[in-house]
Amino acid sequence: MSVSTLAADKSVCAPLPVLGRDVTVPLVTGGEVTYAALDYAASAPALQRVWDDVAAYAPYYGSVHRGAGYLSQLSTDLFENARRTVAEFLDCREGDQVVFTRSTTDSLNLLAAALPADCRVFVFETEHHASLLPWRGAQVTYLDAPRSPREAVETLERALTDRDPHGPALVCVTGASNVTGELWPVRELTAAAHAHGARVVLDAAQLAPHHEVSVADLDVDWVAFSGHKLYAPFGSGVLAGRVDWLRAAEPYLAGGGASRKVGRREDGGVDVEWHDSAARHEAGSPNVIGAYALASACKALTEAGFDTLVAREQYLVRAVRDGLADVPEVRFLSLFGDDAPRVGVLSFVVEGWNSSHFAAALSAEYGIGVRDGLFCAHPLLRTLLGSDPQAQGECGAPEAAPGEKSLNAIRVSFGAGTPDEHVERFVRAVKELVANGAKWTYRTEDGRCVPDTSA
Secondary structure: OOHHHHHOOOOOOOOOOEOOOOOEEEOOOOOEEEOEEOEOOOOOOOEHHHHHHHHHHHHHOOOOOOOOOHHHHHHHHHHHHHHHHHHHHOOOOOOOEEEEEOOHHHHHHHHHHOOOOOOEEEEEOOOOHHHHOOOOOOEEEEEOOOOOHHHHHHHHHHHHHHOOOOOOEEEEEEOEOOOOOEEOOHHHHHHHHHHOOOEEEEEOOOOOOOOOOOHHHHOOOEEEEEHHHOOOOOOOEEEEEOOHHHHHOOOOOOOOOOEEEEEEOOOOOEEEEEOOOHHHHOOOOOOHHHHHHHHHHHHHHHHHOHHHHHHHHHHHHHHHHHHOOOOOOEEEOOOOOOOOOEOOEEEEEEOOOOHHHHHHHHHHHHOEEOEEEOOOOHHHHHHHOOOOOOOOOOOOOOOOOOOOOOOOEEEEEOOOOOOHHHHHHHHHHHHHHHHHOOOOOEEEEOOEEEEOOOO
8 A cells, every 4th residue: 555545544644844844965866855854763853843832932041940030930930831741741640750851861870870779670682772771780680572562571470470589670661662663562561560569660762752651551650751752852851750769869960959958067078958859850950941842742742643643653654564565675673573563663674785785875865864773772683683682783884885794774764744755755765776776886984884976
């Protein structure tokens, strides 16, 4: 089924306006073309509405929590209203706390720093490095990649049952894979964890931009996500959920804003009383523009309606898979099977092609931006590609020249702002490259495959 055929379905909404939708880029073969941004899983383009909201506020920017002046008071109100908007977007429970951070990575490192003593952490090897690596001060159990949602739950249950001693435990789970796009059984994993006395943090970096996330319904203890994947710029993130571990921990950063009272002792030292609120882990001048942009994106997605956004995204997923179904050289990567529910993220390899070479040709000859490499999920990619998951790799393209075999993949990802034409062009470009090869010659430069313009 083609994109144009699917577009006739009136239940599918039009793409939301995003920045960069009219940007043109040069082609190595000559001329220019409108850029097709198909790397949403890395950073989604900012919604036009978000940018307009930020532009309207920018002249009124002021120091947050720091001044009695009108602009400072206005900015403080805007910052705290953004916190409430995010709590509503996530359907947080009464008593849950929203902490603004820089990103999902920052959020999970914050939680890692707040773990109680002797806490055990359980995490699947399938996680993005942001949720695979922060737990350096804890005893970590890495779980093998499951091949079905049911196997994921059974694997976790066995690990939690066998743990010794039965002290505090945390399970880190992803909502949607940044590699395969597959949805994970979050509700079932959370129920299994809670039945064994463990808590759960949900990495929603890839889930929140595509699906409604309800902390109350999923019953997770914390959720982390990033603004730059949610159509908001400016380096903002969120950690939302239970307050007890965060309130008991030393501040993630020590400094102004986190402290309630500071005084000198007679022995020359300093006594500090830290805040119990979210400010405890938000030391320094906060990123008010980032928080406001993130809250604006939350409002825009809520008003657009996730039902219609999901419907549009699913027809784009089907268009890619159906459009390339008759190209046997293309193999999509999956843990749970081709029919598993997924968001708009698809990774694949092309027989006979170095993935970096293929991605470079898509960019240079068709104006299509995708991602190639191991996507900061090295153990998962190596499992999916049939290599040793314990082997090390690079986030970018390995040192492999065009035509040489490489252990990496290509990822195409899209979302609420993706026009039909971008997906149509991608499908056509893949078919043409597989059938006819690249029109240009390429070379490896600084670990990347680039067009050779020396001739």
